[in-house]
Amino acid sequence: MDQVTSAATVELRHLDNLWIQVSGTRCNIECRHCFNNSGPRATAFGLMTLDAVSRAIAAAAARGVREIYFTGGEPLLHPHLLEMIACALAVAPTTVLTNGMLISDPIADILAALASEARYSLEMRVSLDGYTEEMNDAIRGSGVFRLALVGAVRLARRNLLPLITIVRTWDDGDELAMLAAFTRVLRNAGCDRPRIKILPALPLGRELTRVAGLQRDECVTMAMLDGFDRDLLMCSNSRLVTDRGIWVCPLLVEHQDARLGTTLDEAASSYELQHQACVTCWRYGTICGNVSAHIEGPDIAAAPEAR
């Protein structure tokens, strides 16, 4: 094996992002492209306890964590999610990745109160994969579009400005038209300042059966990291806590080799980028964050300094 063909290894530079798979793989819907096979009957990962989540947040805060993300499954299925959000917001900006369907008026009221009382930002990321019922529900399931849009509007009306997260299921050439269509539909529905994040489809989970012909044997090689800004890779700045241990990143949760231990100390070890999803992360950079926490650019440490 040489550096052209062998998988590269990436060190954890700093725990910027703590991901918490708070609801395991339990979800109220079953999207056709779901990267971790979540769904109503999925049992690969279970709900985390309030105590386990509080301990993970405290441990990450002690390490100077920058952002906390709640993911699943559907986080709002967890009966203690709102308490967990309060706990996270006390120490760091917090993001909830949700399908939006369970955001009732009372829940939106509580989220708005938590957000306004906190020093740090609360980001609600609502998934939508089509700008029409037909387009969205073909991927996310019947009736999902209407409820997700209602949830997003409830947040927007409380000035929580949800970040609408859309998985790209169209050709690059259609991107501008797609964005314009999503923006128009969101505005018409009552999200008058739409914020949109486009995610690439990931060659993982159900997406492997949704799209035929995905290449499965690529990996990120040492040569690919030559001159590449490693801060753009999740594994250099993130870890995922679940009820079954700590994984290198949210995307590789179905791969046992990506389970690094049971404590953040154990999980600080380096990781070999041997999966096709690593190539997707390398290609697009920091795909899971809200915006690029580290944007590719000159390293201060490497630059001359005047004293």
Place this chain on the structure above:
Amino acid sequence: MTRFALIGGIYSNWRALETALSDVARRQVEATFCLGDLGAFGPYPDRVFPLLEQAGVLCLQGNYDNSLATRLADCQCGYTDPRDNHFARLSYDYTFRNTSPAHKAWLGTLPMSRRLDVNGTRMLLCHGSPRKINEFLWESTSPDGFLRYLLDDADADVLCVTHTGIKWHRDLGGGRHVVNVGALGRPENDGTPRVWYALLTIDGTVHVEFVPVQYDHEALAADMHAERLPGEFIETILSGWWTTCLEVLPQKERARGRF
């Protein structure tokens, strides 16, 4: 007692710079530092250079300066939203065309950070963060623990940055402070046309004062109009609300604005 004036992104706003430097001249500061991004958004980019030179301002390199000096294709703000990218391109292309080769070369000679020791208080000045020239340190996404980590990692007691365009100050206790000095170049998305710089005083303890700058923003708008800069940029100068480069704003900062 030691006092410094700290200026953030100027973004070619030579009128605000002129007014701010007159104000600084009355305040008996030991030195004035500019933390980078001399160009962007505004008119006549070459006009800020003589003002900075005459006032003896010590400048750092920002991402915009780095892009101009190394002739990169964009400003390195990392937008993915097509609308933000469209306006970032207009701003960068105009600034690139209208910054002289000599000034571009000078920007490339600027340091990316600067360390000062003021009677044992270790200060680090940089543009974005100690890690990256273009990392955004917003108030609502920079938790205390993370800031302490940055200070530890950089062997500093006081960290001063800009890059986001909105000022804030965090006293972390034990003589440790992080200050985002804001920007002179455009208002901070608060519905008023005023801009800001910072005064940092060390007299055993660290004091931070943000100074509002009321300048002839209508004249700047007229300059921008004459240069056929986008109406969206002019609207921001006149109204104080950001109209572009919105994608990178976190929830709290975005929600305070109009757009």
